[in-house]
Amino acid sequence: MKHIVIIGNGIAGTTAARHIRKNSDYDITLISAESKHFWSRTALMYIYMGHMKYHHTKPYEDRFWKKNRINLIHDYVEKIDTKQKQVTLASSPPLRYDVLIIATGAKPNKFGWPGQELEGVTGMVSLQDLDRIERYTQGIARGVVVGGGLIGIELSEMLHSRNIPVTFLVREKQFWNNVLPEQEASMISRHIREHHIDLKLETELKEILPDKNGRVRAVVTNTGEEIACQFVGLTAGVHPNTDLVKSTAIETNRGVLVNEFLETNIPDVYAIGDCAERRKAIAGRTAIEQVWYTGRMMGETVAQTICGNKIAYHPGPWFNSAKFFDIEYQTYGNVKPQLGANEDEFYWEHSSGKLAMHFVFDKNEQTFFGINTFGIRLKHECFDQWLKEKVDIGHIISHLREANFDPEFFKNHEKDVIQAFSGQYPEIRVASRQRRKTLGIF
């Protein structure tokens, strides 16, 4: 019987294990140094904020693994020997494999800042990081969060939920301005400040200073300001965890290099999830994709291949979602921070400054390229289909109602969005006269 060894029990490794079990009788071993059982990393903030206990974040009952004959090992893999087809573990006997799946996830970026290893400083990725955050933030007067991305805003919200004053250092001109266009980035920056977060834009960490016990006492920024604090969260992005693979014949770049079948250069060795890097990125997507659903899709895909149904990884049009304090965000397709030469845009923002939609489309053909939506939830399946069918922007605007997840929105705003669009682009046909009448727009 083939033995499949999977290193990493996150969404990618766990999904692979589940789907290999569904499709085969192979022996499956799932190893993780972090926790015995799979848990939802995306819910980390809610544990700290007291909305959930750790055990609520486990998607499967503990008995699930035995019932499904998935052998769990809670241990650290120290070495991979691709010639002997064996992995060496820190405290358990070595394991032989027929097929190896590397699903080792990502690690927080640390850019060699002086003081980055001090007591009171941590990234925010693992359960161990969560323990540290819990310990380091007890009774403190101020926390500093370094790096304005999705994890940084979550950590700011976490500290804020415990009434800990937060200074948030963001290198860009506006929050997440390297991903969001100017309009949305400034809307979210305003929203962050409304929550009394001390948001310092265009500001970078230079150094972390210790007190006499070796604990953090302050940070110094690139503007020369010294900010007293007792906790520093390093959230300046993550990078693929290739630690284990670096000393092997498995090829890496920033991540573990894979082809469209998620195969590495070594036969019977695959890489999936946050640690994997496509040799050739799929059009409209990046070579490294570090989000939950792509990990799940890669797990499903690799399981098919390993079970004899070789298929390529085809995730379809890009989408993602997040929450910035009270504002939900979704993105479908491609909305870049700056418009491309062939692109045009339509941005609508409600006077409350908490609802917005940003559409991007082809300047000449009017083909719809993507949307960012804030505070208004739209249906994934509609946009997935429209992007695949390459419909034009007029079609999208006049069919927004179909994509509405929350009918309340359209009572209030559909008319405004269509009217604003028609005002800006009178030459683009939005809907038939009859349909406009139905919508109450004349």
Ligand SMILES: Cc1cc2nc3c(=O)[nH]c(=O)nc-3n(C[C@H](O)[C@H](O)[C@H](O)COP(=O)(O)OP(=O)(O)OC[C@H]3O[C@@H](n4cnc5c(N)ncnc54)[C@H](O)[C@@H]3O)c2cc1C
């Ligand atoms: C705080 C936070 C919030 C997030 N929120 C969202 C969100 O809202 N939406 C979204 O789409 N994505 C979100 N993400 C990203 C998402 O969680 C990741 O893309 C996803 O969890 C990656 O899954 P993975 O299976 O590739 O790796 P991981 O979940 O990182 O699992 C890898 C596992 O491998 C283990 N491992 C590594 N090396 C070894 C070794 N040598 N021996 C043994 N075990 C090892 C690690 O300890 C870890 O447990 C968030 C990430 C973080 C950190």
